[in-house]
Amino acid sequence: MKHFFLAISFLIAFVSCNNKKQxxxxxxxxxxxxxxxxxxxxxxxxxxxGKSYQWLDYLSNEIxxxxxxxxxxxxxxxxxxxxxxxxxxxxxxxxxxxxxHWIRGEKEEAFFTINNQNYNVPICALGGSIATPKNGVxxxxxxxxxxxxxxxxxxxxxxxxxxxxxxxxDTLIHTFKAYGGCVDQRGSGxxxxxxxxxxxxxxxxxxxxIDDFPHTGAMSYRDIPENEKVPTAxxxxxxxxxxxxxxxxxxxxxxxxxxxxxxxxxxxxYNVIGEIKGSEFPNKYITVGGHLDSWDLGDGAHDDxxxxxxxxxxxRLLKLNNIKPKHTIRVVLxxxxxxxxxxxxxYAEEAKKNNEIHVAALESDSGGFTPRGFTFDANSKNIDLxxxxxxxxxxxxxxxxxxxxxxxxxxxLKSETISLFGYRPDSQRYFDYHHASTDTFDKVNKRxxxxxxxxxxxxxxxxxxxxN
Amino acid sequence: MKHFFLAISFLIAFVSCNNKKQxxxxxxxxxxxxxxxxxxxxxxxxxxxGKSYQWLDYLSNEIxxxxxxxxxxxxxxxxxxxxxxxxxxxxxxxxxxxxxHWIRGEKEEAFFTINNQNYNVPICALGGSIATPKNGVxxxxxxxxxxxxxxxxxxxxxxxxxxxxxxxxDTLIHTFKAYGGCVDQRGSGxxxxxxxxxxxxxxxxxxxxIDDFPHTGAMSYRDIPENEKVPTAxxxxxxxxxxxxxxxxxxxxxxxxxxxxxxxxxxxxYNVIGEIKGSEFPNKYITVGGHLDSWDLGDGAHDDxxxxxxxxxxxRLLKLNNIKPKHTIRVVLxxxxxxxxxxxxxYAEEAKKNNEIHVAALESDSGGFTPRGFTFDANSKNIDLxxxxxxxxxxxxxxxxxxxxxxxxxxxLKSETISLFGYRPDSQRYFDYHHASTDTFDKVNKRxxxxxxxxxxxxxxxxxxxxN
Numbered sequence: 001m002k003h004f005f006l007a008i009s010f011l012i013a014f015v016s017c018n019n020k021k022q023x024x025x026x027x028x029x030x031x032x033x034x035x036x037x038x039x040x041x042x043x044x045x046x047x048x049x050g051k052s053y054q055w056l057d058y059l060s061n062e063i064x065x066x067x068x069x070x071x072x073x074x075x076x077x078x079x080x081x082x083x084x085x086x087x088x089x090x091x092x093x094x095x096x097x098x099x100x101h102w103i104r105g106e107k108e109e110a111f112f113t114i115n116n117q118n119y120n121v122p123i124c125a126l127g128g129s130i131a132t133p134k135n136g137v138x139x140x141x142x143x144x145x146x147x148x149x150x151x152x153x154x155x156x157x158x159x160x161x162x163x164x165x166x167x168x169x170d171t172l173i174h175t176f177k178a179y180g181g182c183v184d185q186r187g188s189g190x191x192x193x194x195x196x197x198x199x200x201x202x203x204x205x206x207x208x209x210i211d212d213f214p215h216t217g218a219m220s221y222r223d224i225p226e227n228e229k230v231p232t233a234x235x236x237x238x239x240x241x242x243x244x245x246x247x248x249x250x251x252x253x254x255x256x257x258x259x260x261x262x263x264x265x266x267x268x269x270y271n272v273i274g275e276i277k278g279s280e281f282p283n284k285y286i287t288v289g290g291h292l293d294s295w296d297l298g299d300g301a302h303d304d305x306x307x308x309x310x311x312x313x314x315x316r317l318l319k320l321n322n323i324k325p326k327h328t329i330r331v332v333l334x335x336x337x338x339x340x341x342x343x344x345x346x347y348a349e350e351a352k353k354n355n356e357i358h359v360a361a362l363e364s365d366s367g368g369f370t371p372r373g374f375t376f377d378a379n380s381k382n383i384d385l386x387x388x389x390x391x392x393x394x395x396x397x398x399x400x401x402x403x404x405x406x407x408x409x410x411x412x413l414k415s416e417t418i419s420l421f422g423y424r425p426d427s428q429r430y431f432d433y434h435h436a437s438t439d440t441f442d443k444v445n446k447r448x449x450x451x452x453x454x455x456x457x458x459x460x461x462x463x464x465x466x467x468n
Numbered sequence: 469m470k471h472f473f474l475a476i477s478f479l480i481a482f483v484s485c486n487n488k489k490q491x492x493x494x495x496x497x498x499x500x501x502x503x504x505x506x507x508x509x510x511x512x513x514x515x516x517x518g519k520s521y522q523w524l525d526y527l528s529n530e531i532x533x534x535x536x537x538x539x540x541x542x543x544x545x546x547x548x549x550x551x552x553x554x555x556x557x558x559x560x561x562x563x564x565x566x567x568x569h570w571i572r573g574e575k576e577e578a579f580f581t582i583n584n585q586n587y588n589v590p591i592c593a594l595g596g597s598i599a600t601p602k603n604g605v606x607x608x609x610x611x612x613x614x615x616x617x618x619x620x621x622x623x624x625x626x627x628x629x630x631x632x633x634x635x636x637x638d639t640l641i642h643t644f645k646a647y648g649g650c651v652d653q654r655g656s657g658x659x660x661x662x663x664x665x666x667x668x669x670x671x672x673x674x675x676x677x678i679d680d681f682p683h684t685g686a687m688s689y690r691d692i693p694e695n696e697k698v699p700t701a702x703x704x705x706x707x708x709x710x711x712x713x714x715x716x717x718x719x720x721x722x723x724x725x726x727x728x729x730x731x732x733x734x735x736x737x738y739n740v741i742g743e744i745k746g747s748e749f750p751n752k753y754i755t756v757g758g759h760l761d762s763w764d765l766g767d768g769a770h771d772d773x774x775x776x777x778x779x780x781x782x783x784r785l786l787k788l789n790n791i792k793p794k795h796t797i798r799v800v801l802x803x804x805x806x807x808x809x810x811x812x813x814x815y816a817e818e819a820k821k822n823n824e825i826h827v828a829a830l831e832s833d834s835g836g837f838t839p840r841g842f843t844f845d846a847n848s849k850n851i852d853l854x855x856x857x858x859x860x861x862x863x864x865x866x867x868x869x870x871x872x873x874x875x876x877x878x879x880x881l882k883s884e885t886i887s888l889f890g891y892r893p894d895s896q897r898y899f900d901y902h903h904a905s906t907d908t909f910d911k912v913n914k915r916x917x918x919x920x921x922x923x924x925x926x927x928x929x930x931x932x933x934x935x936n
Contacts, residue, residue: 043639043641044639047638047639048638048639170515170516170915171511171512171515171516173511173863173864173865173919175915208914208915209914370838370894370896372865394867395641396641397641397840397894399862399867426838426865426894428838428913428915428916428919429913429915429916432913445896445897445900446676446677447638447643447676447896447897448896448897451641451896
């Protein structure tokens with residue numbers, strides 16, 4: 001143990017020496033004592049006087065699912081604006097933009113028939129998909145496990161319903177990697193097979209969980225001709241397993257599905273923005289945000305109501321603890337992350353137009369679960385500074401301070417100088433609920449949500465203190 | 469960054485040098501490559517071929533709550549024995565013991581009356597409590613926040629119902645510390661005030677969550693005279709807050725409660741034990757376990773069905789991966805942790821009687837949540853060995869390898885030579901469900917449970933490899 005402590009001492013000595021070097025590029029020498037005291041205060045107030053859970057209750061249960069262009073999305077905009085005004089932020093405003101307006105219409109129906117027996121299966125249209133003909137489509141099914149496998153089948157796909165059924169890799173500990181390994185089927189499946197004259201596309205839901213809930217999400221036809229566009233739906237994992245099994249029994253079984261979704265003309269909407277003015281660098285910005293829109297099946301509590309209320313709570317916690325930031329701290333409730341990213345793009349476009357200097361941006365869009373850490377996508381000269389913050393976060397269970405993706409909404413802000421951060425809660429439960437009717441407020445734990453808000457406020461405090 | 473890596477290299481060099489020193493007291497030099505490969509296999513099989521979730525479904529939903537002495541506890545014993553025989557463990561047997569037999573009886577009732585208005589409040593008798601008189605008790609309420617405050621009131625308590633209402637400290641990140649800071653009210657409240665001729669005791673439920681669910685748990689009169697024993701119940705946190713608020717309005721409001729619980733004569737029961745014989749040290753034991761009994765309100769999925777199925781899964785995962793342990797690996801399903809610890813005591817007593825050499829014991833009794841680490845209570849000469857395992861667990865989210873309590877059931881095994889370990893999952897959600905009707909199977913996430921089993925199997929593998 002003695003040797004271990006000796007080694008730790010070396011480590012601390014090096015980090016410490018390293019931190020001194022930081023003074024040339026940052027505004028302050030690290031002061032662990034002061035920082036750990038401030039961070040403790042932020043956690044204490046989040047856990048004892050936090051508001052994020054109460055706000056999320058309202059957003060989830062009173063407003064509900066808020067797909068871009070929907071009346072609920074507009075209610076969410078008004079709620080966010082009013083809340084930030086009530087919290088007395090220095091400036092609160094709406095940033096107008098146009099969003100895609102896709103609607104699901106009547107509930108989808110699907111079943112397959114084998115040996116004269118019908119099996120009803122839970123499906124939901126994928127966002128961006130066209131409807132089936134009014135009476136639905138019926139056809140034989142070809143099961144594939146990748147875009148490549150489908151492409152290779154080529155003309156054999158003609159006249160069939162293509163069933164993309166590659167499951168999540170359960171051995172990946174970080175579940176977003178499993179999602180990343182499958183989601184091309186949902187996003188591009190229909191586009192890839194459209195040219196072969198298929199009847200439709202059914203995609204296995206993007207989840208580890210074997211259950212009866214289909215998970216929606218965006219798909220895109222990109223620029224394929226109108227006549228190659230086919231209706232596309234997600235099927236629950238349990239039904240996908242059943243269908244796959246029954247296809248082995250009878251490869252010519254018939255599958256029927258019907259959906260009524262539609263893409264309307266783009267609709268007006270808004271990013272909702274609030275800020276606390278910086279005392280020293282009022283024209284330099286640290287942005288924190290999540291996305292205000294959600295899918296329509298659940299109430300979007302984890303995706304991304306959690307990120308919304310945590311981001312607003314960050315500014316409230318700074319105010320409540322009388323922390324006067326040097327930079328202007330902005331919270332942005334981005335609109336339309338799910339099916340267009342128009343909000344993220346608009347915010348970056350306006351920032352560029354106004355020559356705003358963005359020092360850093362932090363996004364929370366991985367659910368409101370217990371904290372695990374942060375990813376950063378940053379100018380490499382700052383990386384050792386960020387790593388030196390690890391001991392400050394460790395007491396709160398945040399050990400994963402690692403390079404990685406910041407977030408979709410803040411992505412368009414990326415430049416040589418900005419540091420992008422993603423808040424990373426535990427990922428095990430996320431895809432149980434993601435884009436499904438099960439993404440509801442009751443799946444959120446109050447303390448986990450609050451710990452996330454405090455973690456984010458602590459990171460913003462450190463960025464504000466040490467970055468220029 | 470360069471300096472940081474340099475520091476890390478120093479750290480690794482020291483740990484590595486340290487590990488070499490270990491060879492004098494352990495059987496093997498650490499082989500990170502081999503160990504990390506084996507651990508990856510254990511996680512892969514747990515996540516793709518795991519059985520723990522399916523077993524827990526049965527134990528929770530088919531057997532249900534299994535309080536010591538109940539028919540369900542007996543069913544659980546039979547289930548555990550059969551399961552381990554079906555898994556073809558080398559030896560499986562029942563270890564007989566006698567357990568306390570407390571029964572709740574008919575559902576409890578409680579309300580308070582203020583300004584002629586009745587407020588029904590959810591309560592549940594605490595385990596070990598006596599019943600109220602058949603028609604219940606009614607009295608004025610004195611609210612206190614500690615045993616000491618109650619003691620200081622002394623004679624002022626006479627003829628009253630004592631309401632212990634100290635809440636959890638929400639600022640404590642590890643929730644078991646908050647529990648530890650309050651649970652004396654539940655365990656000892658009635659004993660302390662009994663001598664003042666009180667009518668009964670009501671204790672705020674042991675949870676962070678503000679909700680309508682009362683949480684039961686053990687209380688003890690110890691050796692106070694019969695006539696000082698008073699009925700004791702837990703009240704939901706929401707009702708506790710309401711009662712406290714209304715007491716401020718009217719300190720003489722009347723509280724009524726009625727409960728029918730009873731302590732029957734001790735009943736026969738069993739620890740259920742299975743083992744895989746060690747190839748090199750068959751007479752040296754590594755024990756892994758949880759407790760088979762649970763409270764009666766929920767189905768005991770987290771407390772401690774999770775620990776039970778994870779412990780059995782540890783042995784199955786070792787077999788499945790053709791790991792032939794050097795020591796005999798035992799799984800023990802301890803009976804009666806909740807209200808007596810008779811199983812833990814019996815197991816240690818028999819081990820001593822049979823001169824069994826126990827190298828280590830590992831307990832899982834903190835819920836089936838996402839893994840965070842292990843605590844160890846060990847001979848100090850082994851501590852640097854355990855710390856050297858940290859890098860092997862980090863990829864799976866286990867960062868907290870720290871000194872601490874092993875577990876209640878394995879506690880009686882404690883000696884100079886044994887190393888006791890506690891599996892530590894994330895603690896944020898645990899007390900939402902602990903001892904309440906909400907501790908049910910649907911609160912358990914399959915992957916989180918499986919990750920826990922794999923973590924435990926990995927630890928047992930390392931102990932078996934490196935400890936003698």
